Amino acid sequence: MADRKSGVFQIKTENLILDQFNPRLYGETATESQDQIMTKIYQKESIDELASSLAVNGYFQEEPIIVVPENQNDFDTIDQTNIDNFKYIVIEGNRRTTSVKLLLNTANTIVDTDFPKIRDGIDLKQIPAIIYKNRDDVDTYLSVRHIAGNRKWDAFAKAKYIFEKVNKINVVTQDVSKAIEILSTQIGDKNNVVKKYYIYFKVFQQIEDDVLTYSSRHIKDRFSLLEVSLASGNTTIANYIGLPPFRKINLEDDLIKQDKVDELKNVTEWIFGTDDQGNNSLISDSRLISSVLKPILANKEAIDHLVTYKDLDGAYQLTGGEEQLVIGNINKSRKLLYNILGKVPKYKQNKEFLGAFEELLGSIDSIKKLME
Structure with missing residues (x-):
């Protein structure tokens, strides 16, 4: 009590x-x-x-x-x-x-x-x-409020707090998985948040230990990108660095084996850059991780191109992703236009509508010329 x-x-x-x-x-x-x-x-x-x-x-x-x-x-x-x-x-x-x-x-x-x-x-x-x-008396309240509740800390603060609390419980349990289970129960975590963030922090520690020769502050500030990249261990990025699906992972050991440190270094530099200012990062928008980097890491030819030339767009083109992007957007545009056909007559005198329509016709003409 x-x-x-x-x-x-x-x-x-x-x-x-x-x-x-x-x-x-x-x-x-x-x-x-x-x-x-x-x-x-x-x-x-x-x-x-x-x-x-x-x-x-x-x-x-x-x-x-x-x-x-x-x-x-x-x-x-x-x-x-x-x-x-x-x-x-x-x-x-x-x-x-x-x-x-x-x-x-x-x-x-x-x-x-x-x-x-x-x-x-x-x-x-x-x-x-x-x-x-003392602090220990407040722990459960803080965990519920800032991890499972509506006053969440940022990604790194949450991961660090979870990592420290799990390790503290583990002093007694001598079993990390059991410690995670206990903390999850305390805060009512039904979505494996505790386990995920514990793993994200362990990966971060390996980046600090095995990859970085400079401050990790810029990674802490963009820590949520690790979450996007690794999810539950079922992503091509996780597979590329040798991280197993989280349901199968051994939490007692280093999560990334030494023969995969080069791959961990590659991913770190592609996402976070090559220095503590984030320079030379290939990911300018977090959405590129899922839409571009993950497809690249599912294709060996694309991976080799990215490693050699640090060329994200060129590597992506090698995945067949560009073809799907073009066809998908054409189909999406077709469906959107079809959905508004019945409403068009109401706006045939609307200047904004007419201007947009002229731009659309111009785009269609440009596509036709490119296809000639």
């Missing part, structure tokens, strides 16, 4: 410490100052809209943050009469707390000049909070 103080406490904003292990910041702020953490939250989380609401409406009492005492031993001592004598780490609500702190500190150099200003009569010097004894 989680140790939690009864009721909601009004805590002075100045007594609130932003979490150095905030999953939204990838857990990379453990040695950073509070100003540095606020700067990262401001730059990464786009809090202007939230700050504007707080500046105009004040803090809604119905949305208390969740905190733990800076010193866990103080928990039993804390009550409503001495609440101001202690400091508290914000476990849930770091965006809101940062917004309030930045609004109150008008002399800060973190925000832009158009950052909102507090309206007269709005008091943000205290924030409603629920107090737990």
